[in-house]
Each structure stands twice: as C-alpha cells, then as structure tokens.
C-alpha cells in the first residue's frame with residue numbers, strides 16, 4: 001500500500017479540456033483496488049468549486065503567489081480530493097488555461113507554480129494528518145514540484161508523467177522571483193531551457209521516475225521529431241523513462257449500460273444508435289461507413305489531413321460526423337467542409353454526452369493524429385465496436401491491431417492504421433476501410449474483436465502500483 005499525492009491541472013468529471021483529465025480522474029479508483037491510497041490535488045476553478053459538497057479546510061496560506069488561499073479536503077465523484085482554493089489564481093471566467101479572449105492567462109506560470117508549491121507543502125506538512133509517500137505529477141503544470149521539494153529539504157520521491165511533451169510551460173528568466181525558484185538552480189542541469197524557465201524541464205530533471213502514456217511514445221520521445229526540444233534530456237534520462245499505456249473508465253464507457261445510448265451487447269445493437277446519430281446530425285441514409293471524429297481541433301490531431309483525404313471516403317458513400325473545438329482556423333475549415341458536402345456534419349463545441357452517442361452510433365472512429373502520446377477515443381471506439389482508423393504513431397500504434405492480410409487471416413484485426421502520416425495515406429486507408437465495411441463477415445468479426453480488447457485500467461494500474469513500490473523502496 002502506498003499513499004500517493006496526484007497533482008494535475010484537470011481531473012474528470014470535475015474539470016476537463018482533454019485526455020489528461022480522464023486519466024487523472026480514472027487512475028485513482030484502479031489504484032485503490034490494488035490497495036493504494038490516492039489523493040488528487042487540483043486547482044479550485046469555478047467549475048470545480050461549484051461541484052464540491054462538504055469540504056474541510058486542511059491548510060491556509062496567507063500569501064500563496066500573491067494572495068491568500070486555502071486547501072480543502074473533500075470527496076467527490078468517488079475521488080479523494082485536495083482542492084486549492086486560491087481565488088486570485090483560479091476564480092476566473094474562462095477555461096483552465098485561457099481567458100475569454102482565447103489567449104493564455106499571462107500568469108499561467110505562477111498559477112501552476114502555486115499548485116506545485118502546495119503539492120510540495122503537502123508532502124512536507126501533510127494534509128489533515130495525511131502524508132504522501134510519493135508525489136505523482138502530470139504534465140508541466142506539476143513540473144516545479146521537485147524544485148519546491150528540494151527547496152523545502154524534502155526527499156519524498158516524485159514521479160512525473162508526460163501526457164504531451166509539446167507543452168513546456170515556459171516563462172521568461174525574469175520571473176524567477178515571482179515563481180519562487182532558486183536562482184542558483186537556473187542552469188541547464190535543472191530548469192533552464194534555452195534561456196527560459198521551463199516547468200516541464202524542471203519536472204523531467206527532478207523526477208525519480210518519468211513515465212509517458214504508451215511504449216511507442218516513450219521511444220518516439222527520444223527523437224528530435226517527437227521530443228520537441230526535450231529529446232536530449234529524455235535520452236539522458238532514458239534509464240528512468242518508461243511507457244505505461246492509458247486505460248479508460250470501463251464503467252463510464254460501457255455500451256451495455258451507457259445512459260446516453262440505446263444499450264447493446266453485440267455489434268448489431270449499434271444500428272438503432274446509428275439511426276439516431278444520423279438524425280441528430282441531419283445526415284441522410286448512405287451505403288458507406290459512418291465515421292466520427294471527436295477531438296480538440298489542433299495541428300496535432302491531423303484535421304488538415306482529414307480535410308485533404310475526405311473525398312476518398314465520400315466517393316465510396318461514406319459519411320463523417322465531427323465534434324470538436326479549438327483552433328479557430330481549423331473550426332472554420334471543418335465547417336466549410338460541412339457546407340460543401342451533405343455527407344459531412346460538424347458540431348463545434350464540447351459535448352460529453354454527444355461524444356458517447358457518436359461512439360455508439362458510428363461504424364468507425366478516426367484518429368489521424370500527427371503524434372499521439374496515447375489517445376483515448378480509439379479505446380472508446382474499441383469498447384463500442386466502432387472500428388478505429390488511426391495514424392501509426394504513439395499509443396495508436398500500441399492499441400490497435402491493423403487489418404493487415406496476416407491479422408485478417410488469423411482473425412485478430414481490430415482496426416486500420418496508416419503510414420506515413422499524410423493525406424494520401426489516409427485516403428488509401430479510407431479505401432481499405434470501405435472495402436472491409438463492404439465485406440460484412442470480416443467487418444463484424446473486427447467489431448467483435450474490438451469489443452473484446454482489454455481497454456480498462458487493470459494492467460496499467462498494476463504497472464503504476466509497481467513503480468510506486470520501486471521508488472518508495474529506495
């Protein structure tokens with residue numbers, strides 16, 4: 001049994017902008033089942049504060065990076081939470097990272113430094129008598145934690161998980177004081193990164209163990225193409241880096257009990273959901289596969305490749321329903337696509353319920369990402385018998401069994417992978433998808449295989465459990 005303090009900027013179902021929240025929200029229950037004790041430290045954004053029931057204040061800070069703050073202990077949605085109630089940092093209209101103008105909050109470095117500082121404080125002082133044996137930080141928002149642990153003279157081990165190396169959490173060098181960092185440690189050996197202060201680098205340099213969310217991404221991170229400036233550091237730290245693939249919450253994502261859908265046990269049960277989905281998106285009947293994509297709309301996600309390749313799907317009678325939000329240019333581009341094609345429908349926004357209905361009603365889920373540390377929507381797809389069509393990268397490479405001739409002959413295929421990650425290769429993959437879809441026996445077998453894949457947290461939670469054991473033993 002290990003006591004773990006998990007530190008993150010998002011945690012489902014309280015606050016979510018992407019996959020980080022799902023992992024931070026679901027892993028604790030899986031670890032609890034193995035005997036561990038997890039408390040999750042999250043910022044008290046308005047969306048979090050309004051969901052809390054009874055709370056107990058377990059610490060107060062007179063001056064936490066420019067204002068007074070409290071630490072609230074509570075239980076919510078099955079999670080044991082420590083909520084950082086710091087109104088001067090988190091009580092704002094807007095998202096966790098962006099203001100209503102769509103721009104980063106200028107004090108983001110300080111906001112999440114405060115979160116990391118409080119994590120270190122809890123490691124030293126405890127919270128309501130509870131003292132963690134390990135601090136587990138997620139992404140750059142928790143990156144300064146080992147710096148503050150060091151400053152407080154605390155040797156509680158720090159485990160750091162990279163969900164996306166593209167976000168560095170950089171700040172200019174003149175913020176050393178406001179970030180309460182030791183200027184003597186502003187060196188390449190600690191958190192200096194090309195003249196800037198980097199929260200991500202601080203986490204990578206200070207962690208006893210580094211994990212990322214798939215084995216393939218752990219290998220990709222060592223290359224210049226995928227490491228995005230951190231590859232050299234990660235090569236140096238390769239001995240403590242490993243990939244543990246994400247699971248999904250198989251209670252929340254369960255086609256037999258999902259309250260958003262007409263429940264089903266077998267692929268044929270999808271038809272009612274498909275009819276409903278077409279009606280919801282205003283799509284006509286069609287002969288080809290109904291494909292969906294649910295995603296943040298960013299360069300990472302290969303939306304432009306999809307736009308380039310979509311004709312190959314539409315020409316075969318296929319359809320696309322897309323749900324997403326993000327980059328305004330990409331939002332406009334997909335909306336434009338929908339106005340040109342009656343078989344393309346788009347919803348701009350964030351809608352959890354709709355994402356469930358899409359997963360249940362679709363034939364295929366598309367994930368054409370340029371890089372994808374793990375990816376969750378292909379896992380939802382597998383669970384719902386919705387065949388994933390994915391780029392061959394990161395966790396998409398590790399979780400989908402491509403319908404190669406060999407895999408089809410052995411009856412083990414669960415999806416389709418394409419490589420290189422180009423519009424042309426995606427267009428070819430749409431051709432393969434339509435061929436398979438037109439062969440109902442093979443298609444149904446793939447759907448059945450998909451639904452049998454172990455996509456829950458069991459195996460990966462055991463890997464984290466073993467890792468916590470290893471760092472606390474010495």
Ligand SMILES: Nc1ncnc2c1ncn2[C@@H]1O[C@H](COP(=O)(O)OP(=O)(O)O[C@H]2O[C@H](CO)[C@@H](O)[C@H](O)[C@H]2O)[C@@H](O)[C@H]1O
Pocket residue numbers: 017018019020022023163164213246294295296323324325349350351352355372373374375376377395
């Ligand atoms: N408009 C919308 N409406 C409803 N739901 C939406 C939505 N847009 C996105 N989502 C949901 O947000 C989550 C996105 O998770 P992903 O893993 O696909 O990517 P993300 O890049 O955010 O996560 C990063 O962290 C995770 C977790 O480690 C890694 O899997 C991933 O590779 C990495 O890039 C999914 O649950 C998806 O359904």
